[in-house]
Amino acid sequence: MAEENDWQQELNVLSLRQQKEEVEASSLEEGVYVNHKRLPFSRISLWEGRASLCLPGNYSIMTESILRLKYPSEYRPQIIYTMEDKKTDFTFNWFSREIKGSESKLAARQFKEILRRTNPAVLFYDMQEELVPLAQNRQAALTWFDYKSYAIDGQVYNIMYVMPLAKGMLQGTMNCDFAQRDDWKRATLLVMQSIREGDEKSD
Numbered sequence: 001m002a003e004e005n006d007w008q009q010e011l012n013v014l015s016l017r018q019q020k021e022e023v024e025a026s027s028l029e030e031g032v033y034v035n036h037k038r039l040p041f042s043r044i045s046l047w048e049g050r051a052s053l054c055l056p057g058n059y060s061i062m063t064e065s066i067l068r069l070k071y072p073s074e075y076r077p078q079i080i081y082t083m084e085d086k087k088t089d090f091t092f093n094w095f096s097r098e099i100k101g102s103e104s105k106l107a108a109r110q111f112k113e114i115l116r117r118t119n120p121a122v123l124f125y126d127m128q129e130e131l132v133p134l135a136q137n138r139q140a141a142l143t144w145f146d147y148k149s150y151a152i153d154g155q156v157y158n159i160m161y162v163m164p165l166a167k168g169m170l171q172g173t174m175n176c177d178f179a180q181r182d183d184w185k186r187a188t189l190l191v192m193q194s195i196r197e198g199d200e201k202s203d
Helices: 003-025 063-069 103-118 180-192
Strands: 032-034 035-040 043-045 051-056 060-061 080-083 088-095 122-136 139-152 154-165 168-177
Touching: 032 060, 032 180, 051 180, 103 122, 103 139, 103 154, 122 154, 122 180, 139 180, 154 180, 168 180
Parallel strands: none
Antiparallel strands: 032 035, 043 051, 060 080, 080 088, 088 168, 122 139, 139 154, 154 168
């Protein structure tokens, strides 16, 4: 029994060490680790060059058949990219309503309140504000919050973020299996930092 406990402790130490190394190795340049697999980032253009950002791994625009099943509402996001696992999505909306400075936090709180009213079962976690290098010599304030929601087949981890962009407002989300929340949260924080105004081809 003592040998079994020692073996289990050693496995736990090795697992924690691997997790630490994966976190430290994750970057826009080197990629991000999801389920112990390194996913490189590549840059995409949105809204005919209004903005660009980086997404990790293999992704594609969600097909119409899956779109109708997963996002049946007519108010679905304007752009939806789904990852190779078909369980993780990044969605994007651009609104002509212009926001500036600290207004991103107010807008995020408004989205949060809408979620709270329409889905009381949602469990909210954190809310943070970050600066994103949106263009040369110009930063923009981005506010994000994360929460747990529920689907027919299980629990879902979500991040929503809001920021000023191209004389309007960008609202983005990421959703994934709750069990993969740590990896995809780390990936999404890097996606946020990659957002640029205009159609950049590379960082």
